[in-house]
Amino acid sequence: MGRKKIKQIYRKIKQYNTIVIARHIGPDPDSISSQIALRDVILNTFPNKKVYAVGYPASKFKYLGSLDKFHDEMYEDSLLIAVDVPGKARVDGVNPDLFKETIKIDHHPFVEEFCNIEWIDDTASSTAQMIIELIFKTKLKITKEAAEKLFVGVIADTNRFLFYYTTTKTLELISKLIKKTNIDFTNLYENLYLRPLKEVKFQGYIINNLQVTENGLGYIKLSDEILKEYGVDPASSGNMVNDFNYIEEMVAWVILSEDRNTNNIRGSIRSRGPIINEVATHYNGGGHIYASGVRLKSDEEADSLIKELDQVCLEYKQKGSAESNLDELKLEGK
Incomplete structure (x- = not known):
């Protein structure tokens, strides 16, 4: 089922020239890293597309990258990808009903169906893990910067692989991510855990x-x-x-x-x-x-x-x- 959903999602990403990526209200490192990394990877693969990561900004996570300001014109003939959000009411900053088509990528237990394509995997440690899988199973081109963001998303949601939903698949994908991009996780840990x-x-x-x-x-x-x-x-x-x-x-x-x-x-x-x-x-x-x-x-x-x-x-x-x-x-x- 997951492989079929991944193919459907990739086809829609290729199809649309304008893509908006949203996440849940009250952001955390997993949701923000997932949407920003996915935006950057799509732009790296398809430079001529218009791709926006939107939502209420959180200064605490500014080290993960900047968000885009949403305008109503972005609804027109565009694709919404809602990441890390199980229910429509919790989507931050946009109205899913106003997009031409919608996709959900989420690791929470099912709450409601509100998108045309829904890839839900509640065995995944994080939505960042699912984005890593999406990249590795399609022709999306990852960058070192995007890999670092996704690493932070997985680390944050598993509390450094402490929580029960850390699986062999989680560790295999992270291992592949590190090997492929040679990320420096020393600085990433500092950004995640250093506090004023x-x-x-x-x-x-x-x-x-x-x-x-x-x-x-x-x-x-x-x-x-x-x-x-x-x-x-x-x-x-x-x-x-x-x-x-x-x-x-x-x-x-x-x-x-x-x-x-x-x-x-x-x-x-x-x-x-x-x-x-x-x-x-x-x-x-x-x-x-x-x-x-x-x-x-x-x-x-x-x-x-x-x-x-x-x-x-x-x-x-x-x-x-x-x-x-x-x-x-x-x-x-x-």
Whole structure:
């Protein structure tokens, strides 16, 4: 199925002179690196095409390259490629319904069909991994710069190959990417993990104010005033959610950041066991079973989310305890 979809996508890329590449709202390194690298690779292969990577800019990821400003004229007779976004409502900056044809490339679990061609692989570690596969299985011409961006996308979404969805295919594609382009990943790691002192201090604030329930849910609410005090935007605070995987007392955790620009609360959720994406779908969000995001309209919704996640943590612990007791009974019966 994947190979057939890849051929269809490549044919559409060849067919259209104007291509717009969008991603999800609330960008992360995977989504931005995927759209910018794909834009650059298409332009490297077909220099006469007009290809744009669009969406709300995020200064935190400016090292991955610049985005293009979208104009309504770009809708005319053009192809949309939506990367790393499972649902139409989460596409940033454009209306998918206004393009002549649309393509989705995504590694999230299926949410809805909104494109003419949809290549979904929820076994892939990242959308960047899927873009690498698309390049290697077609005649698209990669550059070293595009390869570096895609490397960052994979590294970020797997947390340096730590997360469970890192597979042999992931490592094989990364190995091929490095061998083919001779990328220097020392500088890439620096760009991804070096932080200004204000963010490190902000991380300390989170640690000192994090609440942990008896059921193992960690959570913190960050007001606009706190974010401004530390000079951190909501996107940056949400991305810090990956920094707390090491806390023994937590099985799931959520960072809730007030966003005055959109008048909502952005939530980033992670888990070491409880399934969280089903809860996220109740709150204008979604994602993977252990990594999801939400957009909330009020403090009441935030409190409701915390209660629901805490219940999921409780059920997870109860299930683990029941399975442990069953194993003990089996051993006693031998």
